[in-house]
Amino acid sequence: MEENQWMKIVNEELGRLPYTSEESAHWSKQSIYRIPASVTAINPTAYTPYLVSIGPYHHGSDNTKPMEKHKHRAFLHFLERSKMPIHAFWDALAPVAQDLKEAYDELSPEWQDDTHKFLQLMIIDGCFILEILRSSTTLTNAPPPPSEAQPSIVRDYAPNDPIFSRHGKLYFVPHLRRDMMMLENQLPLLVLQKLLAVQTGQPFEEYDLTKLILGFFGNFIPTRNMTEFNHCNHMLEIFRKRFLLEEHKVRGPSSRHIHGVDIIHPVKNLVAGGIKIKRNKTSSIKDIFFDSVYRVLKLPQISLDESSESVYLNQMAFERFHVGAGNEVTSFVFFMNNMIGSSSDVTILQNYGIIENFIGSEDDVAKLFQSLTKGITPDPENSLDEVHRQIGEYCSKPWSQLRTEIINTYFTDPWAITAAAILLFVLTILQTIFSVLAYTNPR
Template sequence: MEKHKHRALLHFLKRSGKPIEDYVNALAEVVDDLNDAYDQLDSKWRLGTEEFLKLMILDGCFILEIMRTCAPVFNDYDPNDPIFSDHGRLYIVPYLKRDMLKLENQLPLLVLEKLVEREDGIVIRLILNFFDQKRVGNMGKCLHILDVYRKSLLEEPDKNVDHKVHQGEDEIIRSATELNEAGIQIQKSETKSLKDISFHRGVLKLPPIMVDDTTESIYLNLIAFERLHVNAGNEVTSYIFFMDNIIDSAGDVSLLHSSGIIQHAIGSDKAVAELFNSLSKDVTLDPENRLAKVHNSVSYYCKKPWNAWRADIMHNYFRNPWSILSVIAAIFLFALTTIQTVYSVLSYANSSSK
């Protein structure tokens, strides 16, 4: 992409009508902040040199031009351009989107804001539009594109269910199929926010999610971001942990799909199950996280005597068609026997009265 980056820079400068030196001077004012944004940065970049600032500008302009290509604005690139055209939007941009969400590819958001020369949130809106994400409330200070994308997934739900804390519960929640057998209804949440997970009166609500070829890369980078940033929070990590617990097999994915929670385009329900199981490797749930309380409430509900008995009946007698037929046949035979017994008693009573 290096040659395309330089082409994007030329288009950006031509459109702005300013020389690159103006942007170098603008970034020079915050060069210390830009240096501090990187860990283990090579010493040659920490001198605040013009070369470092021009590298920031080159990458920043390329990102802005890519996002601008997907926005409903005038496109001054050639229709046959391999990147900044309808062809590039269809065949190249999906891969660039994935790469732009990799933790190692992040550029300080400050660079983009300086290049746009506006601090009214236009860069954040551009990022959210580019990734087809809904803007949430006040995001506060964002570090980079991955941080903006993550916060867009964590909209606060309108209604918070108060979950009571129950001591001594199992740490592993049951699968979606087993929860269904225990009488728990699984429904789609009203929003797509990963925070919009609740359990109330036997109803577990989960946000809908689209699983495709980019899902694994996106969530691995979000998990890595939360693990490496102390004050970032762990909402995405907790969500993946929770989903892994309720997804053990293709049957669980099928149940969640029928409930409108999981839509996927990666081949099979089994592949989706394997994806969530691999994402949660070496992941733990923070006991102070809100999802831990939901987890606790679901476990407590499943251990109630009636729900446990119901789950046992469903698991042992209604797991496959043959078991169901056997139960129906037994009930039918019992009914016939009862009718025959009643008929015999009535016949005997009639004969005795006569």
């Protein structure tokens, strides 16, 4: 290409360069992202669906092809139950087709240029999701299978359906739930909202869909907090917001960043230094705070199972790529990783009721948090900055360091336990006195 031709092209591109407000509007529409290879290379299986593809990114992959027939079958049952013609659903989504495309940060020409094919995918996948949500909350009250003498005249799922039955709920739905929490495997919530509005023939209510999604993920939320979920973009964002609710108290922004002294020590060292660990009454991962007077660190209870790694990584990926999402989940993961230096730290947290371990050994839990932080840089202005600062200040005090050294040095030797216990008791009394004096008279 000649130099003058290149300059001409650049000048034409400059003429088409959008204004800042237009660019801002463009970026704000995106909420479903392709995770780059630099991230997925560390743990590819955490971002790749096992059973079902939702949306265009993994459609047609070898892993998810067998589920396509079940998705189409669910689509037909959805239409049968709604008693509405197919064109009613098409007409509801067609006007917002471009908005749905713009929710994805990257679309291949296969989907970008063929709106008919794209809408077909949106409708089938959306109906499948709604059928999964519905069946997962109603199967417990499903009628018994009809007898051979009186076959059912209702064209619904058979009692031995491999997916939409009690059997499917036990063996397949947990894996589907994991797949439906992956960032690349999301569908714009607008699709489900439009489909539900046509099916019910009523104006869409965000409350009803949100409640259905939270019920599917097993996270009940009080009605008074349902407005917190307004304007979510997809199911993963709803699940993430559930992680952040029920905060105990509002905290202002921290005045300091995390420096060397503010790094959280392993749990065994915190306990050795005189810090008490208590389980918080709420389940919000934001609800972590340290009472420096009474030396109490309160933490929420978390349950860990085989899907936890993928769940955390995809929420962290959403925070990483969606501008303005926040960094609460990422901050929590780094906080826990700093507290868990070995399996003995996991044992302590289990004993205090902080960790429910459904993974395996304590060592497996320690390795889980180590793997979650690989290749990820924490935000220096993270949501737990103030807690880091307070604990760092406490651990830097001479009597806290002396107490930790005594326990780690002498409490492993049976002959020295008695003498060390007496000294530790005296130090604890002195520490309590100085803490109260510092609180009542800061000078």
